[in-house]
Amino acid sequence: MESLNLLFDGFADALTPINLLWVVVGAVLGTAVGVLPGLGSAMAVALLLPVTFSLDPTAAFIMFAGVYFGGLFGDSTSGILLNTPGNSSAIASSIEGHKLAKDGRAAKALATAAIGAFIGGLLATTVVVFFAPVLAQMATLFGPAEYFALAAFAFLAISAVVSDSMIKGLAALGIGLALSVVGVDGPSGTSRFTLGLPQLFDGISIIVITVGLLALGEVISVASRIHRDPNHSQIRPSGRPWLRPSEFKKALPAWLRGAGFGLPFGVIPAGGSEVPTFLAYGTEKKLAQRNGDTDFGTTGSIKGLAAPEAASNATAGTAMGALLALGLPTSATAAIMLAAFQQYGLQPGPLLFERGADLVWPLLASMFIGLVVLLVLNLQFAALWAKLLLIPRHYLYASITVLAMLGVYAISSSTIDLWLLLGIGLLGFVMRRYAFPVAPVLIAVILGPLAETELRRALSVSEGDLGVLVSSPFTITLYIVLAAGLIFSAVQHLRRRKAEAQQQDRELVDA
Amino acid sequence: MSITDKTATRPDTGTGTDGADTNTEPAAPAPKRSFWTGRSELVVVALVLAVAIFLTVGTVTMDVAGDTVPGPKFFPTIICVMLYAVAGVLGFQILRNPARGKEAAADESGPDDTDALDPDADGATPDPKTPEPKTYTDWKTVGILVGSIVAFILLLPIAGWILSAAFLFWMVCFVLGSKRRLFDASLAILFSSAIQLAFNALLGLNLPSGFLEGVL
Numbered sequence: 171m172e173s174l175n176l177l178f179d180g181f182a183d184a185l186t187p188i189n190l191l192w193v194v195v196g197a198v199l200g201t202a203v204g205v206l207p208g209l210g211s212a213m214a215v216a217l218l219l220p221v222t223f224s225l226d227p228t229a230a231f232i233m234f235a236g237v238y239f240g241g242l243f244g245d246s247t248s249g250i251l252l253n254t255p256g257n258s259s260a261i262a263s264s265i266e267g268h269k270l271a272k273d274g275r276a277a278k279a280l281a282t283a284a285i286g287a288f289i290g291g292l293l294a295t296t297v298v299v300f301f302a303p304v305l306a307q308m309a310t311l312f313g314p315a316e317y318f319a320l321a322a323f324a325f326l327a328i329s330a331v332v333s334d335s336m337i338k339g340l341a342a343l344g345i346g347l348a349l350s351v352v353g354v355d356g357p358s359g360t361s362r363f364t365l366g367l368p369q370l371f372d373g374i375s376i377i378v379i380t381v382g383l384l385a386l387g388e389v390i391s392v393a394s395r396i397h398r399d400p401n402h403s404q405i406r407p408s409g410r411p412w413l414r415p416s417e418f419k420k421a422l423p424a425w426l427r428g429a430g431f432g433l434p435f436g437v438i439p440a441g442g443s444e445v446p447t448f449l450a451y452g453t454e455k456k457l458a459q460r461n462g463d464t465d466f467g468t469t470g471s472i473k474g475l476a477a478p479e480a481a482s483n484a485t486a487g488t489a490m491g492a493l494l495a496l497g498l499p500t501s502a503t504a505a506i507m508l509a510a511f512q513q514y515g516l517q518p519g520p521l522l523f524e525r526g527a528d529l530v531w532p533l534l535a536s537m538f539i540g541l542v543v544l545l546v547l548n549l550q551f552a553a554l555w556a557k558l559l560l561i562p563r564h565y566l567y568a569s570i571t572v573l574a575m576l577g578v579y580a581i582s583s584s585t586i587d588l589w590l591l592l593g594i595g596l597l598g599f600v601m602r603r604y605a606f607p608v609a610p611v612l613i614a615v616i617l618g619p620l621a622e623t624e625l626r627r628a629l630s631v632s633e634g635d636l637g638v639l640v641s642s643p644f645t646i647t648l649y650i651v652l653a654a655g656l657i658f659s660a661v662q663h664l665r666r667r668k669a670e671a672q673q674q675d676r677e678l679v680d681a
Numbered sequence: 682m683s684i685t686d687k688t689a690t691r692p693d694t695g696t697g698t699d700g701a702d703t704n705t706e707p708a709a710p711a712p713k714r715s716f717w718t719g720r721s722e723l724v725v726v727a728l729v730l731a732v733a734i735f736l737t738v739g740t741v742t743m744d745v746a747g748d749t750v751p752g753p754k755f756f757p758t759i760i761c762v763m764l765y766a767v768a769g770v771l772g773f774q775i776l777r778n779p780a781r782g783k784e785a786a787a788d789e790s791g792p793d794d795t796d797a798l799d800p801d802a803d804g805a806t807p808d809p810k811t812p813e814p815k816t817y818t819d820w821k822t823v824g825i826l827v828g829s830i831v832a833f834i835l836l837l838p839i840a841g842w843i844l845s846a847a848f849l850f851w852m853v854c855f856v857l858g859s860k861r862r863l864f865d866a867s868l869a870i871l872f873s874s875a876i877q878l879a880f881n882a883l884l885g886l887n888l889p890s891g892f893l894e895g896v897l
Contacts, residue, residue: 337770341729344764348732351757358747362757363739386830389853393826394818396857564857568850569872575833575849576876576888583887588834596827597728603818604722622756629751 173299180531184539189232192225193536196233197543200240205558206566207248209388210257211241212503212612216380217573219510220580227514228529232536234510236544238490238503239291239537242483243544244555246283250475251276251405251556259485262447262478269470271405277552281413282421282472284548286479290429291541294487297433298494299534302523305495309520314628315638319645320498321621323652329610330656336663338606345597346614349374350622357626369586376509378578379615382591383608384502385574387598389567394599396563417472424454424473428480435481436488436500443485443501450477490537494518494530498617502609505616719779726772733764825856841891846873 183189203214214237222230242259249255249264250271263283270279312320329339352363353373364370413421428450435446454477458466465471489500490507497519499505511518516526523530548555578591601608625639632638640646717723740757829852836845850869859865877888 337767337774340763341725341767341771344729344760344767345732347760348736348764351736351760355753358745358749358753360743360746360753362743362753363736390823390826393822393856394820397819397822562859564854564859565868567857568853568869571830571853572846572850572872572876575830575846576880579837579888580880583889585834585837588837592827592830592834595830599823600725600728604725606725626749626751626755630749634750 173303176527176531177299177535180533180535181538183228183528183532184232184535189229189532189536190539192229192233193236193540194543196236196238197240197540197547198236199233200237201244201544201547201555202240202558203237204241204244204257205247205555206244206561207252207254207559209570210245210259210384210503211238212380212501212506213384213388214241215503215506215510216377216384217570217577219377219506219513220577222510223513223580227516228532230510230514231529231533234507235533235536236540238486238507239287239483239540239544241503242291242486243284243287243548246287246479247280247548247552247555248559250279250283252559259443259447259482261444262451263475263482265451266466266470266472266474269468270472270475271470273469275470276405278413278417278472279470279475280552280556281549282417282476283479284545284552285413285421286425286428286476287483287548288541288545289425290432290480290483290485291487292538293429294433294436294484294491295534295537295541297488298491298537302491302495302534305491306520306523309496312520312644313642314624314631315641316644317624318621318628318639319648320496321617321624323648324498324500324613324617325610325621326652327655328613329607330659335605336660338604339610342601342606342608342610343614346611347618349379349611350615350618356619356623367586369582369584373619374590374615375578375581375587376506376512376615377581378587378590379594380506380509380612381574381577382594383598383601383611385570386591386595387602387608389571389574390595390599391602392563392567394603413472421472421476424476425480427453428477429484431477432481432484432486433488436485436490437492443482446481446485447478450481453477487537494522494533495520497522497620499613502612505609505612508616720775722775722780723772726768726775729764729768729771733761733768736761736764822856826853829853829856837891838889839891842877842888843870843873844891846876 184193199218200211200214203209204211215234218233218237222233225233241257245255245257245260246263246267249260250267253264253268255261255264263286267279267283270276270282325343329343330336350373352370354361354364354371361371428447431446431450431453432443435443451474454471454474455466457463458471458473463471463473466474486501486503489504492498492500493504493508495518497508497517499508508518511522516522516529574591574595575588578587579585581587598608600606601611628638629636640649736757740754740761743754745752745754829849832852833845833849836848840848847866847869850872851865854865854869855862877890880888
């Protein structure tokens with residue numbers, strides 16, 4: 171029950187008027203960014219990072235907690251109303267959500283999504299409060315080999331298992347790792363790949379990379395399509411955003427099942443919430459078939475929306491736990507939060523709970539507060555948020571471009587960073603154009619230095635004996651799980667390719 | 682070509698295009714069926730190879746300080762090997778299976794990998810919305826956008842934040858199809874001035890004021 175006491179202290183810190191203000195600011199910003207199609211909380215946090223330099227760390231993180239969940243509350247809004255999910259995690263909830271909206275129940279769909287996000291987030295944050303300290307305790311036993319195993323696991327899981335194409339994921343990973351080795355090498359003091367430019371001695375700032383990949387890359391990619399793609403028509407939400415008790419009763423088990431899928435996935439470094447949201451969606455679909463539920467796939471099923479929405483927020487919540495306790499980011503947003511911690515000289519991981527307790531517990535407390543604020547914001551004002559979608563796209567992307575430049579220039583007032591930003595923006599565009607996943611680049615840039623340091627440390631202790639990497643039960647288990655995951659996904663990829671090839675043959679015959 | 686490489690040379694060349702752009706051009710006029718049709722993805726292979734070569738050169742010519750074992754060349758070497766392998770496999774895949782017609786343009790179809798994990802979610806990807814947009818990339822729009830950003834970066838130290846940011850804002854609006862030129866211009870000035878004010882006054886961050894220095 172020690173956790174509870176610490177959490178109450180955290181609430182005492184977080185409930186000061188000024189910190190409450192930051193939660194609300196974060197929640198509003200996060201929802202706004204989430205609602206806008208193509209933008210997610212990862213980008214919001216990346217753009218806000220430089221702006222928060224003048225805040226004290228507690229205030230900054232409290233705001234980030236609001237942004238973090240806010241993005242998830244908002245991203246289903248555009249999916250439901252426009253059928254353009256704001257984030258890949260909202261794809262599954264858009265399927266039934268948009269059908270509900272077309273059926274004239276848009277307000278109800280938005281309410282179901284908001285309550286689902288709330289329940290998922292609430293359960294996940296509760297789990298984090300009780301288990302993160304235990305996880306952190308366990309992690310104090312980790313040595314260099316264990317940390318390297320965790321980083322390698324994160325690298326391969328995010329790039330090979332979760333990506334659409336294994337090789338594309340690995341290419342993205344390699345580019346990210348290459349970016350991460352630029353700068354002066356800590357242990358030896360050697361300057362690497364800096365071309366003699368002193369501005370690069372500290373490496374390429376993570377802010378430049380995330381803003382370039384996520385914000386500028388998105389803008390360029392929108393520009394490449396804007397005169398090509400058709401416009402989507404928006405459905406105006408009407409009616410009251412309340413659920414009748416009977417509907418609530420129907421949705422409740424779906425919310426809980428969804429959260430159940432989401433909770434474990436947050437801790438696994440497997441690239442965010444696409445997998446759990448689709449698993450949750452698939453389960454509801456199967457259950458609907460068994461129960462003879464005709465709403466599903468026709469007029470839209472509340473359950474089919476409730477489950478993936480709860481799953482995505484539950485994943486996000488426990489991902490925060492993994493980040494705090496292990497220092498291991500399991501999604502792109504978590505990766506940028508890690509960069510934010512490092513910016514303030516804090517290293518998430520086991521020691522954070524001892525040394526940074528005055529930061530961690532207010533942060534966890536403000537996650538709870540943020541969820542309540544977000545529930546109110548999204549239930550009451552869902553229709554208002556939908557108005558954001560009426561902003562002409564050119565103003566939206568013009569502001570994002572200018573803010574991206576501002577955010578990067580604010581780091582060190584150097585134009586070199588702006589050139590880097592443009593280069594990485596173009597990289598982000600090329601990657602989007604050819605459907606390369608961006609998340610492995612971010613994970614590689616953030617965990618790359620850790621992986622390198624721990625690998626070299628492990629090998630220098632063992633005097634070059636590679637056996638040290640697989641010398642403990644923990645590392646062996648991790649590598650076995652990883653190998654199983656790789657084999658499983660390779661089989662799935664092959665099977666799918668075969669099915670596709672067969673289908674093509676059939677099409678050829680038909681033609 | 683690595684990112685660092687690019688930026689180092691760009692101010693000299695003074696253009697916004699870099700390797701990634703010029704390499705893709707052969708793919709832009711898609712109607713003709715050339716070797717590049719459906720194979721423009723080879724740009725990515727070139728990019729990965731360029732990064733790998735840059736890392737190799739950098740690793741070989743590195744002045745190693747200190748005598749830590751494994752040294753600073755150790756990790757980059759692993760990355761190089763990985764990048765060459767990835768470039769090879771990727772290139773092979775693209776040459777053997779060029780993207781066909783529509784699929785060449787399936788830019789942002791999102792991850793449908795999840796279908797693989799849940800066979801029951803088939804047909805789940807929300808795609809009935811797209812009635813076959815044109816496939817190839819709109820290079821004109823991208824070119825003007827990138828050009829404006831280059832101009833912004835060059836202008837920033839000379840013209841100051843307010844003017845150059847307003848210019849960038851206006852250009853992005855224009856290139857993305859806004860028709861209200863005058864309104865956009867006033868909005869752009871308002872936006873950039875608001876940022877300048879907020880940053881200089883509230884956060885104490887100095888944005889360059891350029892030749893307006895004395896006036897402001």
